Amino acid sequence: MKKNLIGYILLACLLCTGCRPKSTASSTTSSVETDSCSTTHIAPVYAQGFQVTYAPGYRLVDVHDPQKEESESYHFALVERGTKPEGIPAGYEVIETPVRSTICMTSLQLSNFAKLDALDVVSGITSTRHLFNKQMKQQLKEGKTVKIGIEGNFDNEVIMSMNPDVIFISPFKRGGYDALREIGIPLVPHLGYKEMTPLGQAEWIKFIGLFIGKEAEANQKFAGIENRYNELKQRVAGVAKRPVVFSGEIRGGNWYAVGGKSFLAQLFRDAGADYFLKDDPRSGGVTLDFETVYSQAESADYWRIVNSYDGVFSYEVLKQQDPRYADFRAFREQGVLYCNMREKPFYESMPTQPEVVLEDLIKAFHPELVPDYTPSYYQLLK
Incomplete structure (x- = not known):
């Protein structure tokens, strides 16, 4: 009996040890943490415009202008599709994830989806000027993605017919979002373009990963970007x-x-x-x-x-x-x-x-x- 009890204790210790967060990047990378017993966590290191807080059943995402600490902030609670967890703080807009359909307002936003191989989620874009991506061109040709107009002059009827889960916006640009708010589709600010460092801007790939259920892929992609960038940066550090x-x-x-x-x-x-x-x-x-x-x-x-x-x-x-x-x-x-x-x-x-x-x-x-x-x-x- 005593031997069995000791065995159970040892087994429990091993299981607990196996559940500790594991780093998926090198020692120079502090931005990737994976909990092997649950989901991948997003923890921005360079990006100053968004923060993520994890709680049982939901994730709280807070967004603000990275160039202004006292700027207007935006708050979202991401929940698993079909669930209604309790305890979400007041003031947080609830969004079911993973998002199945979305609209991108900028090329920067589109670059995040392309990097995550998730362009099929993009059902609407504002412009095709300087568009190179072959998959997005094909989706436009087949009608899987449509143009919704430009900032300040959106085609709300087209947007309503698409019925996207969320619309990623750039609230400090030309605007036209007041009319969109009347449609009732969640407007989520993507402020990567306001970041003051290259790695800070690139880290918004994690922000998109949160919404489309690709946190692990986002962490992995960014880890590669970060490691190579810092390697090159170190190479020139001692130039005369x-x-x-x-x-x-x-x-x-x-x-x-x-x-x-x-x-x-x-x-x-x-x-x-x-x-x-x-x-x-x-x-x-x-x-x-x-x-x-x-x-x-x-x-x-x-x-x-x-x-x-x-x-x-x-x-x-x-x-x-x-x-x-x-x-x-x-x-x-x-x-x-x-x-x-x-x-x-x-x-x-x-x-x-x-x-x-x-x-x-x-x-x-x-x-x-x-x-x-x-x-x-x-x-x-x-």
Whole structure:
């Protein structure tokens, strides 16, 4: 009898040991935890715009602007489809998961679904401009996915006929969501575009994973992104020379750039370069005049440009747009780093490939560190 009792105790100890959370990533990755006796947990590390709290029968998801701590917040309780758990706090909108049908408002959101091989869940999108994904094009052709109009001018009748489970929105953009709220479909803010770091933006793949029942896949995908990104970042950490880079073009008399606390500035830092506005405290857009940009970027080593040009973009084309461009050192010494959105799926897949973008930049700034690499998005203009 005593032997049997001891045996039961030992068995119980072994079972408890087997139920401890297991890391599915390397020691450098702290963002992936899996409870082998229950479900995979989502625990954002880099993303500042959402938090997840687990409770018996439901998950609480809190969303806010990652650039503003005091911004309006949004609260959702995710429950398993067909269940009605008790104890959900007041103020949380209940959403049954996994979500079966949804609408995406931005390319960034769409990139999350593509990365998770879940485009079949996307029943509506706002625009097909710069759409490269073959599966999404086929779904549009077959009517499995439809266009719902653009922000500020949605076709509510089309949306109601689709009857999606949720609509992912960008509440701080052009809007038009007041009319959508009247339909009664849950509107879920996806604020990945407001994150101030590349890994923070990419980590919103976990946010989508929560809603579509792909938490494990999201954790696994992000772990790969994170490990490769940090590996590349470490590779350039000790570079002796950090080139200076500026960004943007003049449009309508104004030069549109971003501040020194922005996503782009962080990306340049991680690639071993200094952004020309690195000391600017802003995280969002910055409007400057040409003279201000020239005074700070005339001697910069590189000039990053992303646009949509119909044809072969060149230094001559750039000079024709504004003769003053030729006065920049980056123009004179052919240091323009260019991406044409007509040819590259920049906004469609770049958000979930920060490690690829980082290696593109390292190839330009420090080519000796990645000698055999072929860029995917950015290339030095010829």
